[in-house]
Amino acid sequence: MATLVYISLGSLLLLGNVCFGSNYYVGVGIADVTGPAADINMMGYANPGQTSHGLHMRQMSRAFIFAVSPASPRVIFVNLDAAWAGGAVKRQVVQKLKKRFGNLYTDKNVCISGTHTHSGMGGYSQYLLFDITALGFNHQTFEALVDGIVVSIVKAHDSMQPADLYVNKGELLESNINRSPTAYLNNPEAERAKYTHNVDKDMVVLKIVSSSGVDIGMISWFAVHCTSMNNTNQMISSDNKGYAAQQFENMFNPGSAPGKGPFVAAFAQSNEGDVSPNTRGPHCLDTGKECDVPTSTCNDRNELCVAFGPGKDMFESTQIIGNNQFKKAVELYNSASFKLSGPVDFRHSFADMTIQNVSLSNGSKVQTCKPSMGYSFAAGTTDGPGAFDFKQGTTTSNPFWNFVRDLIEDPSPELVKCQEPKPILLPTGEITKPYLWQPQIVDTQLLRLGQFVIIAVPGEFSTMSGRRMRDAVSSILIQGGFPANTSTVIGGLCNEYADYITTYEEYQIQRYEGASTTYGPYTLAAYIQLYRQLASAMAKGTPSPDGPTPPNLLDVQLNFVPGVIFDLAPSGEEFGSVLQDANPSYRAGSQVTVRFQSANPRNNLRTNGTFLSVERKDESGRWIIAFSDSYWETRFHWIRTETFLGYSEALIIWDIPIGQKSGTYRIQHFGTSKTVTGTLTNFVGTTSEFQVVAPR
Ligand SMILES: *[C@@H]1O[C@H](CO)[C@@H](O)[C@H](O)[C@H]1NC(C)=O
Ligand SMILES: *[C@@H]1O[C@H](CO)[C@@H](O)[C@H](O)[C@H]1NC(C)=O
Ligand SMILES: *[C@@H]1O[C@H](CO)[C@@H](O)[C@H](O)[C@H]1NC(C)=O
Ligand SMILES: *[C@@H]1O[C@H](CO)[C@@H](O)[C@H](O)[C@H]1NC(C)=O
Ligand SMILES: *[C@@H]1O[C@H](CO)[C@@H](O)[C@H](O)[C@H]1NC(C)=O
Numbered sequence: 282m283a284t285l286v287y288i289s290l291g292s293l294l295l296l297g298n299v300c301f302g303s304n305y306y307v308g309v310g311i312a313d314v315t316g317p318a319a320d321i322n323m324m325g326y327a328n329p330g331q332t333s334h335g336l337h338m339r340q341m342s343r344a345f346i347f348a349v350s351p352a353s354p355r356v357i358f359v360n361l362d363a364a365w366a367g368g369a370v371k372r373q374v375v376q377k378l379k380k381r382f383g384n385l386y387t388d389k390n391v392c393i394s395g396t397h398t399h400s401g402m403g404g405y406s407q408y409l410l411f412d413i414t415a416l417g418f419n420h421q422t423f424e425a426l427v428d429g430i431v432v433s434i435v436k437a438h439d440s441m442q443p444a445d446l447y448v449n450k451g452e453l454l455e456s457n458i459n460r461s462p463t464a465y466l467n468n469p470e471a472e473r474a475k476y477t478h479n480v481d482k483d484m485v486v487l488k489i490v491s492s493s494g495v496d497i498g499m500i501s502w503f504a505v506h507c508t509s510m511n512n513t514n515q516m517i518s519s520d521n522k523g524y525a526a527q528q529f530e531n532m533f534n535p536g537s538a539p540g541k542g543p544f545v546a547a548f549a550q551s552n553e554g555d556v557s558p559n560t561r562g563p564h565c566l567d568t569g570k571e572c573d574v575p576t577s578t579c580n581d582r583n584e585l586c587v588a589f590g591p592g593k594d595m596f597e598s599t600q601i602i603g604n605n606q607f608k609k610a611v612e613l614y615n616s617a618s619f620k621l622s623g624p625v626d627f628r629h630s631f632a633d634m635t636i637q638n639v640s641l642s643n644g645s646k647v648q649t650c651k652p653s654m655g656y657s658f659a660a661g662t663t664d665g666p667g668a669f670d671f672k673q674g675t676t677t678s679n680p681f682w683n684f685v686r687d688l689i690e691d692p693s694p695e696l697v698k699c700q701e702p703k704p705i706l707l708p709t710g711e712i713t714k715p716y717l718w719q720p721q722i723v724d725t726q727l728l729r730l731g732q733f734v735i736i737a738v739p740g741e742f743s744t745m746s747g748r749r750m751r752d753a754v755s756s757i758l759i760q761g762g763f764p765a766n767t768s769t770v771i772g773g774l775c776n777e778y779a780d781y782i783t784t785y786e787e788y789q790i791q792r793y794e795g796a797s798t799t800y801g802p803y804t805l806a807a808y809i810q811l812y813r814q815l816a817s818a819m820a821k822g823t824p825s826p827d828g829p830t831p832p833n834l835l836d837v838q839l840n841f842v843p844g845v846i847f848d849l850a851p852s853g854e855e856f857g858s859v860l861q862d863a864n865p866s867y868r869a870g871s872q873v874t875v876r877f878q879s880a881n882p883r884n885n886l887r888t889n890g891t892f893l894s895v896e897r898k899d900e901s902g903r904w905i906i907a908f909s910d911s912y913w914e915t916r917f918h919w920i921r922t923e924t925f926l927g928y929s930e931a932l933i934i935w936d937i938p939i940g941q942k943s944g945t946y947r948i949q950h951f952g953t954s955k956t957v958t959g960t961l962t963n964f965v966g967t968t969s970e971f972q973v974v975a976p977r
């Protein structure tokens with residue numbers, strides 16, 4: 282026994298330090314986390330009308346595990362195609378990892394960062410506010426996220442190998458604008474003078490190459506909201522960052538379907554709080570003129586002031602902003618030469634953000650507050666205005682909303698004072714019925730990969746907030762003995778989600794981001810103080826305290842979405858019947874539209890599978906899958922045609938690429954129907970064969 286231990290320990294050391302000559306030991310993994318493609322509200326715009334009715338690009342979890350050697354401390358960075366992860370999802374993921382791997386992966390060294398797509402499925406937060414438009418907590422969404430994240434991490438764990446890491450940084454222009462420029466302008470002039478732009482234009486790229494020179498993976502960070510798809514979109518989509526990731530992975534995994542190849546590319550979020558991808562800026566929907574800038578209204582109405590661009594519609598805008606990020610990441614990846622060396626390390630503490638005592642640099646002692654949302658929160662932003670309106674009488678169609686509206690009370694005088702000058706719309710921190718509305722205890726975390734440090738923040742930092750945070754952490758680390766060439770990046774929307782974080786000066790202006798800075802005017806100052814403590818502990822090599830434990834509210838969650846009762850097909854049709862067949866022939870570059878009798882996609886999420894396939898007949902007459910539902914070129918629309926009788930249809934669109942191989946094709950639709958007694962039956966629909974011929 283003793284000899285065995287000795288030998289394996291010896292070979293581990295040899296593996297880590299001698300044999301390969303690589304500085305790190307890295308694994309990557311990807312898995313499908315797509316939620317229900319029907320009936321559930323999408324997370325982000327809080328638009329009650331934006332419920333899922335199909336799928337454009339699947340939501341993925343992309344996991345990366347880093348260590349110096351097999352036996353040394355590890356960190357996990359997960360990039361999740363979702364609005365954010367949230368503490369409940371992370372806790373469940375960590376519990377499942379614990380069952381499998383013991384204490385290897387914990388709250389402290391696992392980081393889950395959301396891309397902040399606004400077209401992912403909702404209803405997975407344990408805090409009430411974020412589930413209101415989803416009509417409560419949705420177990421199907423929650424489990425799809427948790428299970429998929431775990432699968433991606435297990436894949437990364439199983440693929441760990443000696444590798445080297447490189448970082449690079451460069452400017453990406455024409456891909457993001459500030460959506461609250463008047464708030465930004467309230468920051469001190471001397472501070473603004475240090476920067477050319479009112480948003481961060483830098484993209485940071487981490488390149489991962491195996492010891493044998495094989496490209497393994499890439500993570501890029503660029504601050505821009507994933508709101509190219511607007512609040513009228515009803516197909517699940519990973520938006521501009523998801524599109525960029527598919528393009529990058531496709532380059533390294535030629536011939537693999539989305540999410541199926543070995544190379545994993547993540548386009549992660551950063552300090553995007555006040556940053557929009559809609560680069561043509563806000564205009565009035567009715568007149569086409571510019572909106573009133575300070576208030577983002579047209580004739581005093583926020584609903585009409587919407588930002589567009591750069592494309593002619595939301596699809597083209599998603600593609601352009603995605604492509605810009607993709608191309609810049611390729612350029613930075615190919616030219617990356619700064620090779621990382623040094624420890625992999627992490628610090629993590631939970632902190633109660635409602636009771637932080639902060640010493641400001643001018644000597645004042647101040648405090649954070651219980652959560653509250655200001656009036657401008659209800660107005661929304663120019664990326665998705667004004668649907669979250671508690672004050673209008675528009676709540677009757679949402680039973681959960683009606684239920685919670687009656688719980689809203691007036692804020693206490695102490696809360697009003699603490700949150701000044703925010704006019705409080707929702708005193709969320711003072712309502713505990715039926716359970717907490719917003720988190721009070723959140724994660725704070727730093728991840729170190731040699732001379733590169735990820736500042737993992739639990740929310741949406743504004744541009745200037747992110748800059749102040751990076752400066753504060755960098756200076757503590759470098760003063761504490763880190764190499765002078767250490768760089769930092771803000772990892773946005775990591776772990777718990779605690780809304781927005783603006784600077785004190787931006788907060789005074791009370792734009793949407795300031796109104797959503799929940800813990801009051803000193804929220805940023807409190808975070809900076811907490812992250813300085815983490816940085817200091819990391820530099821000194823001392824542990825970070827665990828902090829208070831967040832509550833587990835999973836057992837008390839409410840849900841007002843009825844389940845699927847049953848599916849039926851009208852007489853004369855059956856599930857999978859072709860209702861609109863393909864034409865005999867199409868030119869490459871044109872569009873195929875077909876329709877099938879269908880059933881509710883909630884009956885089976887087809888995780889890691891597909892609701893459709895575009896198939897080509899090969900020389901020997903076999904059908905080869907050319908496209909599945911996660912490709913940009915395909916769209917799956919699910920249409921409820923008769924609610925009472927349970928009829929529904931699938932509308933499938935294939936945009937034939939201009940260079941598509943000529944030949945014989947067909948389209949299939951895969952679904953699952955449910956009887957009134959709960960029996961589930963899979964079905965397949967198949968179109969007639971059709972020809973694809975060269976473009977004219
Ligand atoms: C969303 O984009 C579509 C075009 O793709 C456009 O017709 C619609 O007006 C936009 N809606 C909003 C609210 O931005
Ligand atoms: C960064 O600085 C450290 C210590 O000064 C040095 O050893 C290392 O080579 C530098 N790395 C790069 C890539 O310049
Ligand atoms: C801040 O100070 C108050 C007393 O004034 C104390 O109750 C609270 O625990 C302190 N907060 C923290 C995080 O230590
Ligand atoms: C310190 O700065 C804060 C705002 O950052 C301000 O509210 C406070 O009055 C200042 N205190 C002093 C003593 O100047
Ligand atoms: C996902 O599907 C692929 C085939 O498309 C298969 O090889 C793989 O094992 C599946 N993964 C899981 C976790 O089911």
